[in-house]
Amino acid sequence: MTKYIIYIVFVLVGTNGFAQEDENIGTEVINVVKPYTPSVSDAFKVKEVPAVNDSTELTKKNVEYKIESVPVASTFTPAKGKAANVEKQAPKKLYNNYASLAVGNYLNVLGEFYATLPVNNTDNFTVGLNHHSTQGEIDGVQLDDKFYDTDLSLVYAKRDKGLSYQIEGGFKHQLYNWYGTSYELTDAQRADIDASHTYMTGLLGGHVEVDDSFFKGGDISYRRFWDDYNAAENNIVLMPEFEINVADKLVNIKGVLDYVGGEFDQSSAVLKYSYLKTGVQPSLELLRDDLTLNLGAQFVFGLDAENSESDFFIYPKVAASYRLLGDRVIAIGGLNGDLQQNSYYSFAQENKYIAPLIGVAPTDRQYEAYLGVKGKLSGKVNYTLKGAYGAEKNKYMFVMNAVNDVNVATENYQKANSFGVVYDDVSTFRTEFQLKAQVNKNYSIGLDVAYSSFNTDELDKVYNIPQLEASLFGDFKFNDKWFAGLNFFYIGERNARLQSNVVGLASKEITLKGFFDANVNVGYHVSNRFTAFIKANNVASQEYQRWLSYPTQQIQVLGGLQYKFDF
Structure with missing residues (x-):
């Protein structure tokens, strides 16, 4: 081994000595890398068992088990089981038709009739008739105060797979009197006044629903309204609805075409009006866990054809709800607006003592923003609490027309007290609270309270609009025979102008007192077909005026009978 080492040293020294004399070639570093190749050592199993040296050696003892059977005498004999008897009740017969009639003091008459006539498995024809009338007899009233209100409706409906529709027709006859008077009349003056005013309404319309189509359906209607003082009005409404898919989202699109036009033809003046409202309202509903958001807007074009004026409006249509604590607390909010079409018909239904010569114009409900909460206090009690602030341009209000000397006035509505319409820009702050308790399937009760605060532009105050409104209602079924219902409501103070x-007779501003009205009804099922009932209105018998100079009847009690039947 030493021999080889010496030989290698000699070769290296000799090579360096002869190949490189005095020249310096520098230094280099050579790194030799060898890859690491791990290996697993062999495992060796211990093949020996250690010996245990113990002075005590335990041995297992064999245990033998033996079972001895001993017979036991028993006198128990199990009875054969059988199904429990369930008391069978015959299913209650339900009828598709009914008729009722009730009569009470003040010669009040209340009648109802409803009948459904099947044409085939998918088609049926329905007839409805309602009548309410009284002969008046209110204490202290100087003129005839009777009224008649009769409404007839006819409906043909078809329900089929993929397409459903109904066609509706109707006629309404109403007679009311301008019986309000602000000063004492002589017998001759009373005899010279015909206080009656008759309204008549004809209606034709239809509704259609379509499945599996982007066109979902819609409504169409034509209403003709006229009276016995040469006033007439036409109203045409078309409202289609579509649903289209945009980027995997369903977008709902509602259209509207609403035309109102009419004429008041009196000896003192002739007034014509013609308004067209056309618009489209797209909306999109978004669902995200506890959040429900409905985003939309309404684009409206309004035309005043009589004055050749038009305008374009954009209204928000936004509603949102968020579950803060499940169904117990749900936050709600929204922003809405609309161009409200007013009409002679809508005014006359709200105030029956209106004159047949008024100004009709739409109301621009610019916006109403609301925020609140709703939910369940328990499984049977629901509540809603919200506050809202809105602005309206051209909001209508009813005011009494100027009282004239009966001997000088020419028209009957000028001789007695009738109402007209005034408009103003009004902003409103409103708070509402609703509570409804469904105790069980037989008992339910509810409470509604609303308070409003108004701010006017030109007028000093709002007229005939209460600040406070409240109502309490309930339905009760005591057993299979007895049932009852109640409706209590309160209307707060209102401003009026004479x-x-x-x-x-001096002109003045008047504050009408708030009033409380209680209505109660009790019924008894005499049989499966016959039901007897009693209705009592204004139970507290309060003497109040809903409209200035128009007192109402005190306690009214009606008793009647309802009959159910099939054809």
């Missing part, structure tokens, strides 16, 4: 052209 304008007078009569000597000795």
